[in-house]
Amino acid sequence: MSDAAIARKIPSIGAVAWLRANLFGSWMSTAITLALGYVILRVGIAFVDWAFVNAVWHVPYSKTGIAETAVCQNAKGSGACWAIIADKYRLILFGRFPYDEQWRPAIVIILFVALFALSTIRSVWRKGTTAVWVQRVALAGAGLIVLDNAVDLLLTIAQVGFGLHISNPLGPLLGTLNTIGKCGFVFGLLLLWPAIGVWVATLAVIFILMSGGIAGLSVVPVDYWGGLPITLILATFGLAFAFPLAILVALGRRSTQMPAVKTLCVVYVELIRGVPLISVLFMASVMFPLFMPPGINIDKLLRAQIAVILFAAAYLAEVVRGGLQALPKGQTEAADALGLTYWQKTGFIILPQALRLVIPPLVNTFIGFFKDTSLVLIIGIFDLLTMGKVALSDPPWQSFSTEVYVFLAFIYILFCYGMSRYSRGLERELNNARGR
Amino acid sequence: MAGLDLATSGPLERGGRVKPDHDGSLSAARQAPKRRIRLSWSDPAFRAIVWQIVIVGVVLAIGWYLFSNTNRNLSARRIATGFGFLDRVAGIPIGESLIPYNPAEDTYGRALWIGVLNTLKVAVIGVVLATLLGTLIGIGRLSSNWLMAKLTAFYVETIRDIPLLLQLLFWYTMLQGLPAPKQSWRIGDAIFLSNRGIRVPYLVWESAHTWAFYGFVAGVIGTYLWNRHANATQERTGVRPAVWPVGLAAMLGLPLAIWGVMGAPLAWELPVLRGFNFQGGGTVSPEYFALLAGLVLYTAGYIAEIVRSGIQAIAVGQWEAAGALGLRRGAILRHIVLPQALRVIIPPMTSQYLNLTKNSSLAVAIGFQDVVSIANTTLNQTGQAVEGIAVIMAVYLTISLSISLFMNWYNARIALVGR
Numbered sequence: 024m025s026d027a028a029i030a031r032k033i034p035s036i037g038a039v040a041w042l043r044a045n046l047f048g049s050w051m052s053t054a055i056t057l058a059l060g061y062v063i064l065r066v067g068i069a070f071v072d073w074a075f076v077n078a079v080w081h082v083p084y085s086k087t088g089i090a091e092t093a094v095c096q097n098a099k100g101s102g103a104c105w106a107i108i109a110d111k112y113r114l115i116l117f118g119r120f121p122y123d124e125q126w127r128p129a130i131v132i133i134l135f136v137a138l139f140a141l142s143t144i145r146s147v148w149r150k151g152t153t154a155v156w157v158q159r160v161a162l163a164g165a166g167l168i169v170l171d172n173a174v175d176l177l178l179t180i181a182q183v184g185f186g187l188h189i190s191n192p193l194g195p196l197l198g199t200l201n202t203i204g205k206c207g208f209v210f211g212l213l214l215l216w217p218a219i220g221v222w223v224a225t226l227a228v229i230f231i232l233m234s235g236g237i238a239g240l241s242v243v244p245v246d247y248w249g250g251l252p253i254t255l256i257l258a259t260f261g262l263a264f265a266f267p268l269a270i271l272v273a274l275g276r277r278s279t280q281m282p283a284v285k286t287l288c289v290v291y292v293e294l295i296r297g298v299p300l301i302s303v304l305f306m307a308s309v310m311f312p313l314f315m316p317p318g319i320n321i322d323k324l325l326r327a328q329i330a331v332i333l334f335a336a337a338y339l340a341e342v343v344r345g346g347l348q349a350l351p352k353g354q355t356e357a358a359d360a361l362g363l364t365y366w367q368k369t370g371f372i373i374l375p376q377a378l379r380l381v382i383p384p385l386v387n388t389f390i391g392f393f394k395d396t397s398l399v400l401i402i403g404i405f406d407l408l409t410m411g412k413v414a415l416s417d418p419p420w421q422s423f424s425t426e427v428y429v430f431l432a433f434i435y436i437l438f439c440y441g442m443s444r445y446s447r448g449l450e451r452e453l454n455n456a457r458g459r
Numbered sequence: 460m461a462g463l464d465l466a467t468s469g470p471l472e473r474g475g476r477v478k479p480d481h482d483g484s485l486s487a488a489r490q491a492p493k494r495r496i497r498l499s500w501s502d503p504a505f506r507a508i509v510w511q512i513v514i515v516g517v518v519l520a521i522g523w524y525l526f527s528n529t530n531r532n533l534s535a536r537r538i539a540t541g542f543g544f545l546d547r548v549a550g551i552p553i554g555e556s557l558i559p560y561n562p563a564e565d566t567y568g569r570a571l572w573i574g575v576l577n578t579l580k581v582a583v584i585g586v587v588l589a590t591l592l593g594t595l596i597g598i599g600r601l602s603s604n605w606l607m608a609k610l611t612a613f614y615v616e617t618i619r620d621i622p623l624l625l626q627l628l629f630w631y632t633m634l635q636g637l638p639a640p641k642q643s644w645r646i647g648d649a650i651f652l653s654n655r656g657i658r659v660p661y662l663v664w665e666s667a668h669t670w671a672f673y674g675f676v677a678g679v680i681g682t683y684l685w686n687r688h689a690n691a692t693q694e695r696t697g698v699r700p701a702v703w704p705v706g707l708a709a710m711l712g713l714p715l716a717i718w719g720v721m722g723a724p725l726a727w728e729l730p731v732l733r734g735f736n737f738q739g740g741g742t743v744s745p746e747y748f749a750l751l752a753g754l755v756l757y758t759a760g761y762i763a764e765i766v767r768s769g770i771q772a773i774a775v776g777q778w779e780a781a782g783a784l785g786l787r788r789g790a791i792l793r794h795i796v797l798p799q800a801l802r803v804i805i806p807p808m809t810s811q812y813l814n815l816t817k818n819s820s821l822a823v824a825i826g827f828q829d830v831v832s833i834a835n836t837t838l839n840q841t842g843q844a845v846e847g848i849a850v851i852m853a854v855y856l857t858i859s860l861s862i863s864l865f866m867n868w869y870n871a872r873i874a875l876v877g878r
Contacts, residue, residue, distance in 0.1 A: 045605035052604045059606045280507040283515050294852075297859040299817035301831055302851045309844040313532045314525040394622040401624075401824055408625055424632045432621045432629075439620035 077102025081109065090419045099422070107423045108430050111414040115430070118249015118405045124241065127232045128252045134232075135255045138225050141218075143445050148218045161211025167204025171197040222263065229256070245322050249405035251434065253324070257396040257406065261331040262339075262389055268332070269339030274369065276340065277347055288340070295337035300398050303330045308402040327399050335392050342384050346377035383453070386446035390439050397435075407431060529845065536842070544841045545571070551836050553828050555744050567837050574830035575854055581750055581829065582816040582858070588755045589815060590808075593762025600767045611763065618760040624821055627753040631825040634745040640737055651730055651737060657748060658730035661741040667721035671714040678709035685709070746827035750819065758815045762808065769804035770796070801873050809866035813859050820855070830854050 046056045079098050083091050095104035108115075117128045141147055174197060181187040191197075209227070213220030233252065236242045248256075275281070275288035295303070307330035308323065315321060350373060358368040378385075397408040405413070411431045415424050496504045533540060545568035552562050556573045557580065599611035618626075635654055638644065643653030651658040662668070685705045693699040730737040773796050781791040822829040831851055838847030 045603070048603055055602075055604045056606050059604075059610060063606075063610070280503065281511045281514075283511040287515070287518060294856070296813075297856040298852045299820040299831070299855055301820040301823065302848060302855065305831075305835070305851070306848050309838065310529075310848055313529045313844065315532075316528050317532065317535065390620075394620075397622040397624045398821070401821075408622065408628075412628070422636075425629070428625060428629045428632070431625055435622055435625065436617065436620040440616070443616070443620070 079104045082106040092419045104423045107420045115410045116250045119247050131252045151217045152214045157214045160207050164204040164207030167200045171201035250410045251407050253406040258393045264332045265335035268336040272340040273343035292337045303334050304402050346381035383446045383450045390442050538842050574833035578829040581819045585754045589758040593759040596763035597766030615760045623757045631749040656745045657743040658737045659741050660727040663726040665724045671718040674714040674717040678713045681709040682706040750827045765807045769800040772803045805870045
């Protein structure tokens with residue numbers, strides 16, 4: 024057969040052509056395909072056998088309610104024991120939250136997911152109304168909240184610092200005004216800047232659902248919180264508070280007029296980025312109690328939360344600074360030429376452009392911190408990973424750690440993969456926009 | 460424009476370093492050199508001074524408040540401050556150590572130093588292995604073989620979406636699930652894999668080996684010098700003397716010759732099962748192995764992405780132009796593509812090395828005694844919380860700064876020289 028005849032026989036499109044081009048292009052490629060194909064098939068079949076075919080889904084329980092895991096022990100090595108997940112999933116997901124009230128953390132998880140999903144829609148982040156009366160309502164609301172808290176703070180300082188016990192006759196009134204103020208503030212925010220308003224309102228609802236004490240919900244102390252909500256709270260609250268702080272630090276680090284502030288910011292960022300998160304968490308758990316005046320005890324979860332915020336802010340600040348530096352100088356100069364003040368220039372010209380540039384690396388940082396919240400295991404906070412270990416400490420189930428770890432990994436992958444898909448979509452969009 | 464690349468590629472991922480440039484504000488550039496500051500709120504310079512005093516004042520006040528509280532609390536608990544405890548006898552049992560250690564006699568200072576060495580042992584070997592594996596996977600992602608590209612992409616995506624701590628716990632329990640020493644898996648009668656770790660034969664070290672090692676070092680230096688000579692000759696005459704035969708002879712032949720002349724001693728100490736555990740031979744503890752495996756597999760996922768984006772950043776035209784000049788494929792890679800790709804790769808790679816080092820602190824969760832773990836035990840035993848955490852932070856800051864300085868030096872060396 025001549026070369027031309029061979030060429031005619033080989034199709035250039037279609038499945039066979041695709042196979043030739045991508046799997047059997049050269050003898051090397053063919054060898055790789057065959058070797059990898061063999062390994063993938065073997066591993067894949069073994070995995071399906073383990074996870075589905077030979078898996079044990081239920082175990083019988085003794086009269087006293089103890090799981091009889093003999094079936095699982097027999098299947099060990101050949102099949103997974105998913106019965107442990109069926110037995111423990113509520114413990115892993117919701118921790119030691121009172122059993123009858125576990126619908127509350129379940130709703131919290133759904134709220135978090137809905138909040139994330141909503142945030143990925145671009146139009147949600149548009150500005151709302153610019154009506155002046157709405158601005159006034161929001162400002163007045165914020166004023167009432169600040170007033171109540173300021174009075175409380177002054178009284179606390181008087182008590183702790185100077186030993187004065189002053190009873191506050193206006194306490195109940197101020198408390199009511201505070202509640203009214205919160206409603207007004209959230210209402211105004213929802214209209215002015217819907218996305219931020221939704222975030223504040225949702226986080227408030229989440230907090231109420233977890234702690235209770237309002238609207239007939241029974242009070243659940245923080246010690247009983249656990250599982251997935253803790254992971255989500257640490258990550259989300261952490262980033263929600265770290266982000267504004269990060270913007271301030273990034274701006275401070277870029278400041279030319281304030282060398283002292285710049286030095287503070289540089290020292291803070293480099294110090295935090297030079298040490299592992301573990302050491303900051305240790306600081307929160309061991310050293311923080313020493314920082315406080317005697318008699319004041321801050322809850323462990325809050326301390327870890329503060330550590331996560333301070334840690335995340337340093338990393339986010341560097342990302343934001345990258346965006347600030349990427350912005351052409353002409354933008355600042357044009358804003359200065361218009362006679363804008365520093366905050367007008369920063370708020371209306373610089374930040375909106377700079378932050379848009381760094382959304383993909385910001386999301387990557389978010390993913391990193393979502394995973395890093397698992398480190399609170401080491402200081403004994405009951406997040407998702409810790410609850411997995413707690414579930415494994417139950418004697419009948421002790422030897423089935425693989426199943427639990429696979430289950431936990433699956434949950435983490437769900438969240439992280441969602442975020443990274445979103446980030447990649449954004450990146451592509453940004454690249455397309457720039458290509459034009 | 461340099462800045463716009465930031466949004467797409469790795470450099471801005473956690474810890475990415477960005478070269479500083481000037482702030483764009485008008486005041487710095489266009490102000491008259493000696494302007495008097497008016498004592499008025501409408502003067503930006505005056506406002507700046509006031510705000511700085513306020514901010515620094517607030518920070519100092521908070522710092523002083525925390526400091527005084529700490530002092531009060533410490534004296535209330537009768538804990539003496541200071542690093543005097545470092546000279547006291549530690550009594551911490553330490554499983555693996557690079558230097559001799561006796562818990563009954565040695566001090567906290569020495570125990571912490573062992574921790575530092577253990578951290579370095581994981582970090583250095585981890586960085587090397589993660590770079591090798593990551594580079595392979597990164598190149599695999601660019602493979603023209605569809606199966607290879609998809610498989611490596613799947614690996615990268617999955618491994619990066621699972622918390623490192625979870626992976627470490629997984630590997631550690633996996634190793635715990637291995638059979639006991641008596642039923643250990645074995646390769647020949649030399650390598651044993653059990654829940655006590657990996658036992659390997661240990662080369663009985665003699666002076667011939669030391670001299671052979673010196674010979675190897677001399678060979679490396681000789682090869683480097685010969686390479687410089689070859690470069691110079693090529694510059695002068697256009698003909699390049701062959702380097703690899705000289706390199707092979709100097710780096711491999713010389714040590715072998717020395718070893719042979721000194722009698723070629725080669726004795727292996729084999730691990731032998733005695734009672735419930737092995738005697739003799741070298742050992743890799745399950746804690747160390749789990750930590751190293753977890754760190755390497757996890758970080759390799761990130762390094763793969765960095766390598767991939769670095770190679771992809773080099774335009775195809777570079778390959779084609781070099782090919783048109785008559786360079787061979789290896790020469791193109793070495794002289795044209797790699798130098799340019801490294802410029803993109805080095806800064807984010809630096810932050811991955813830093814991350815790996817900092818992540819090695821998770822050792823405390825699986826019981827490998829690195830500096831965090833030993834400092835933690837120390838502060839629990841002595842109550843010296845502030846000092847213990849200060850030690851941890853100082854150690855990591857030193858390591859981080861050293862890596863940063865070295866990589867910045869290397870980066871400056873390979874950076875584009877501006878015209």
